[in-house]
Amino acid sequence: MKFAAIADWAESGDFPIEFMCRELGVSRSGYYAWRDRAPSQRERADHGLTAIITQVYERLRGNPGVRRVHAELITLGHRVSPKRVWRLMKAAGLQGRHPKPWKRTTIVGDAPVPALDLIGRDFTAEAPNQRWCGDITYVKTWDGWAYVATVIDLHSRAVVGWAIAEHMRTELVTAALDMALARREPPAGVIFHSDRGSQYTSTIFAEYCAKNGIRRSLGRTGICFDNAVSESFFATYKKELVHTRPWPTVKHLTKETFDWIETY
Structure with missing residues (x-):
């Protein structure tokens, strides 16, 4: 670090090299040996990998942390450890966005319509349109x-x-499902899993699901892990879009949410 600082100051002509070596307690011969030494293979590899990491970071709008950058590098064919990615990102001053504190939005209904947990924290499906969550x-x-x-x-x-709406009534969740049904045209019996919020336990929602051939599935009350995929998605949505700017209107939010979900 001292040699690098001396090189920077010497290039800008701030101080004489001999003076800097003396004040920093290093030898002139050591500095010149360091300056003339060719970069090692590891250093050259780190330099090239840092350039790729920077491209990934910029393409993902400055959002990704170490895990997402590491995953992207793997898809690009680079065999590299997460620890090395962390080191290079830290050195380059690249940092992913972090979520803000969580606030409860689930309101349990007074008389929920019974439904079983058909997912059981197994957030996988063998084919599309078998299991949904929200x-x-x-x-x-x-x-x-x-x-x-x-x-x-x-x-x-x-x-x-x-x-997106300015209310949390059942029509909000059925509108999201209307879009999914129109896009995917799933076979009868597709599972839709959710928490036990009043919107998902209402009689209106139960009737909607029965009419559209949807099998309802509910996690346990107050256990966020039972709907972890939905929770994880919203955590990413908040830190990558919502918390990056103010939102003047619902129309503005809807426009930017469309861009984030549908094109990014």
Whole structure:
């Protein structure tokens, strides 16, 4: 580090090399040996990998942390450890966005319509349109609170339906499911898993699912891990989009959410 600092100051002409070596307690011969030494193979490899990491970071809009960058490098064919990715990102000043504190939005209904947990924390599916999950989150705009509902296919983790409104009534979640049904046209018996929020336990929602051939599945009350895929998606949505800027209107939020989900 001392040699690197001396090289920077020497290049800008701030101080004489002999003076800097003396003040920093290093030898001139050591400095010149360091300066003339060719970069090692490891250093050259780190330099090239840092350039790729920077490209990945910029392409993902400055959002990804170490795990997502590491996963992206693996898909690009680079065999590299997460620890090395962390070291290079830290050296390059690249850091992923972090979520803000969580706020409860689930409101348990007074008389929930019974439904079993058909998922049991097994968030996989052998084929598309077999098992879906969903949830609701909130976003504060200058006009007031907005609420976002999603439908995620557990086979690919793709968002197949979503809706935004200024209320948390059952119509919000059915609007998201309307989009999913229109896009995917699933066979009768597709499972839709959610928490026990009042929207998902209402009689209106039960009737909607029966009419559209959807099998309802409910996690346990107060156990966020029972709907972990939906929770994880919203954590990413919040830290990569919602918490990066103010939201003047629900219309503005809807436009940017469309871009984030559908094109990014």
